[in-house]
Amino acid sequence: MAVVVESNKACAVNPLKMSQPLGACYAFMGLDACMPVMHGSQGCTSFGLVLMVRHFKEAIPLQTTAMNEVTTILGGYDNVETALLNIHKRAAPKVIAVCSTGLTETKGDDVEGYLAMVRKRKPELDSTEVIYVSTPDYVGGFEDGYSRALGAIVKALVKPLPRVARQVTVLPGSHLSPGDIDELRTTISAFGLDAIVLPDLSGSLDGHIPQDWRGTTLGGTTLDRIRAAGASALTIGVGEQTREGAQALEALAGTPFEIFERLTGLEPNDRLLHRLAQLSGRSVPAKYCRQRSQLLDAMLDGHFYTGGIKVALGAEPDLLLALGSLLHEMGAELSVCVSTTASPSHALLPASEVVLGDLEDIESAASGCDLLITNSHGRQMAERLSKPLMRVGFPVFDRIGNAHRCQVGYRGTMNLIFEVANLMIEQIPRYGPADWALAQSAADLAARDPARGVEIPVAATGYECYEEPTP
Template sequence: MSHIQRFPNAAKAASTNPLKMSQPLGAALAYLGVDRCLPLFHGSQGCTAFGLVLLVRHFREAIPLQTTAMDQVSTILGGYENLEQALRTIVERNNPAMIGVATTGVTETKGEDMGGQYTLFRQRNPEMADTALVFANTPDFSGGFEDGFGKAVTAIVERLVEPSPATVKTQINVLAGGHLSPGDVEELRDVIESFGLSPIFLPDLSLSMGGRQPADFTATSLGGVTVDQIRSMGASVATLVVGEHMRIAGAALELKTDVPSHFFSRLTGLEASDKLIRVLAEISGRPVHPKLRRQRESLVDGMLDGHFFFSRKRIAVALEPDLLYAVTSFLADMGAKVVAAVSPTQTPVLEKLTATTVMVGDHSDVETLARDADLIVSNSHGRQGAARIGVPLHRMGLPMFDRLGAGLKVSVGYRGTRELMFEIGNLFLSREMDHDHHPAASHEGHEDRTGQDCGGGSCGCSAV
């Protein structure tokens, strides 16, 4: 095994091309997976506008997101009045099933007792008891996107899930991490339902962010897991917990309901997919559906066909921690060498990564570490750095604003793993074919009669 260098906190004066996304943004996405929910940022208008633009560009959908519009005075003197007014206005105008509140750096710097503010609001507004309220502390000066997502899901579990004396034998909970796309969630639903089980996803982004055209405009999320379904999660026979950042939410759910949980660090790759299928077969008591057996055979055959193109390839990966772990593990399975694994935040999952260099950093660090790489895997913000050093970029994660269908990409299970393998393998294959048919690409640095670089033989020199 190659020597692994780990830099948990790279000292830099400034981040010129950030990889990190904030906790409130992750919390907002988690809230958007609940039907008829309206996320509310407890902070300034600027904090909300930035997150809103990023989500709109990625999903290409109208994103419901509100703010308490804190200013300097209300921040210093206390923001409860802004919060109460925002909640009352939202309920009166939009009548959502749930309001998910996420704090920001503005309010967290002063210090907000969200539990106390929740209690005070309920006491002062008993007529709004029908609207579910969930408050989460998500300061954007610490942690990152996946941390905020996990905190929001944990808050939903602690506030809404109810223990149940009865058990529905076919009902199963799935705590789907923020690194899973709506397409991934839909794929997991198909796999779980093939065993005769009825999954409750928390959150369910496949229904709310998978792309729909409503007949009329709605100011809340359109689709997702309902509040009633969340409350009934205590009657399930098991819970699948996907992603390290969902571990706390899974523990909270098991503690509150006694529903046993099964943890999955990743669902991308042959071995990881096999583990999921074995667990589902044990829970349901049913044999594996022939469709899944065919998908596994197709994946194994594809791995045999494609591993030649992955072998000894040098790849740099920069993604959110749990997605970073899933992708780097899959690439290692395929025989590639991960020369750099860059995470926006420090989390325990980084200790499990297999890479030459593992560090907390940004896209500028990727640009430095990937100069001799064959491929970079990151979100759309990595495109400028990849272009500067001439390394191809495979886009994954959020945001992905320069490709259509970003939210529907699938990389979990047998089918998703196969699609990911073909996408990356075809990048390697096409580059090899381009080199075979365009030898001018190998003449970079040749000078024509004027002493200028010929741009790979474009001057018609004898090197072509």
Template sequence: MAIVNISNKAVVVNPLKQSQALGATLAFLGLKRTMPLLHGSQGCTAFAKVILVRHFREVIPLSTTAMTEVTTILGGEDNVEKSILTLVEKVKPEIIGLCTTGLTETRGDDMQRIIKEFRKKYPGLNSLPIILVSAPDFKGALQDGYSAAIESIIRELPQAGETKPQQVNFLFGPAFTPGDVEHIKEISSSFGIVPVCVPDLSLSMDGHLEESWSPITVGGTTIKQLQSMGSSAFTLALGESMHGAAEMLTEKFGIPHEVFRGITGLETVDEFIMAMTDISGNPVPKIYDRDRQQLQDAMLDSHFYFSRKRISLALEPDLLWSTISFLQSMGAEIHAAVTTTHSPLLEQLPIEKVTIGDYQDFEQLAQGSDLLIGNSHTHAIAKRLHIPLYRHGFPIFDRLGNGQVTKVGYKGTMQMLFDIGNKFLAAEENKVQYLNSNL
């Protein structure tokens, strides 16, 4: 059991966390023909858009109600109404993801009433799903906003229907990349399972060229698929942050569910593969026997480089859990762990202490580590401390291919094993070169 230490400094120095609004936007980007709409100032939206563009290197559909000083004081009803009508006229989205921000949450806009009045005024748009998410910047983090968006989607769109025995809901937490989603879809399909993935970033943020430009999301989970979730035979929540959404499906439709906190590492992948067998009733395809054997060999080849290495991590709670589990299975030691927000996982981490804090806390705690793991903002700390950095999480803006990176399943685990192992090898080579140059 880990002791959770909350940094109680008077001011945050170099923030680690991303905003809830950014997390909610990321979730909506995995739905087809959707426009995320942030109810706040243009600056709030521009900031989120820049981060998403730099990470995915893709066109990011994102709109704003463009609140000003005057409308913030007088109320944002007209801005919300005009924004929705403009989107309907100009880009014709099938879903609008309406997210509040710190500005409008501080003012206290009654968003439920605003949407209700809008529906009364424009009954012709009652069939347009407007998914409302409360995502204040002043509390929580990316993972909180992301999970709030998924829960709002589950609350609004799935419908009851006759159970489809082979259809399974997959609720993906923010720790999973588009490449991860694609690989898990491939695994489930090989067992004869029909996956309904929410959100499905593998079809929207994976990095592919379209014949024509679109102002809204071009791929992702369709409305029809979202509505059919109530007919699924089972739900898999991938990441503890998806637990609440899975329970909502169980309460509304009686669909049983299971939570997987991660699918990286030999043991956790084994459990996932066996779950696929139990749900589908089909045997494990032979290809996974070969993949598993390759991972086992890779673990044997690389465990010398991981053993007793001290690693410090700065990640969102879900990703922190799965990464720590993987590293400890390879014999590494967790030197320091810093995260962004509260989660039931934190107390259960198999380490002495985890800190909810900022990058200043992380830099102080990480001194003496053999490796740092975090997003691209961690690079400056790694440079100052002269410690190698393995880029992991969101955002990563100084490397290519973030939409295709896969770190789940046997193959994804093996690639992550090699990437981190090569960091240790390079560090040893640099140390030898330094010693030789000073002889």
């Protein structure tokens, strides 16, 4: 059980944390024909928009109420009304999702009251669902905003319905990529179960080229499927951040839920497949038995390169737990663990402590580590420390293919093991003919005069050599 320590610095020097409004908007991106809106200044929205565009390399629908100094002081009702009407007219979304920001939360705008008044005054908005979630960005982080948005979606749109025995609602955490969600849906479908994924980023941010352009999200969970979630026999949440949404579903529709703290690793995937087999009444498909065997072999092959290494990790709580637990199982030591916000996930992390801090906290403590794992903002830190960097989480803007990266399930866990092991293999020195000659000379000298204690290079043992010397 990790001890949580808060950094006592006066400011974040190299921030790791992303804001609550951005996390909430990320959740809303998984709803079909949705337009997320940040109730705040244009700068708040522009910053989040840039990060998402760079991460996914896609057009991102995100709007703002464009508050300025005057409207902030006098109140933002007019801006909210204007934004809703303009979005309704130009983009015709089925859902408009409004998130507050630190600016309007500090002012104390009654956004729920604003929305009720707009509904009365502008009946043309009756054809559009409007969701509001309070996400002040001066507290919490990306995961907290995502979690709140998930709860708000359920409370606003889900209704209790007669139970459908073979239907399952899946609540993926924000640390799951569209590729992860696809893998999870495929696994559940293999048991003959119908999975309603909420929100479904694999439909909207999977990097496809749409047949027709529209100004809203281009896919995701439809309104009909969201409402149908009230009939599911079970809710499966991936990550502690999904608990609020699962509890809201239980309160509304009486749906039992089970939270999987992670789906990266052997044991949690065994547990998931066993639960799906129980629910469906079917045995585990042969292909997953095969994948499990492959994962065991990958763990055997990979542990030669991960066993004993010291790792510095910086990530959101659920991602930190997923990666840290697997690395621990692969024999690595979690020397430095930095996260963004408090979470029950930290209690499950196999490390001595978790620091709630920034990337500077990682850099100051990671000089003795062999591997750094964090988002792309850690690249300068990795250069200064001359350490390999594995990019994970959000944002990763200096690599492509983030939408298709898979790190859950047996196959995703294998991918992750291979990625870490290959990074460590790259750090092993390569030896050529000159090194073999040096080793032979040292061996000959040691044989003639053992008292001199000449150190023989590793190449002379033949263990770390991957190329035969040329004659």
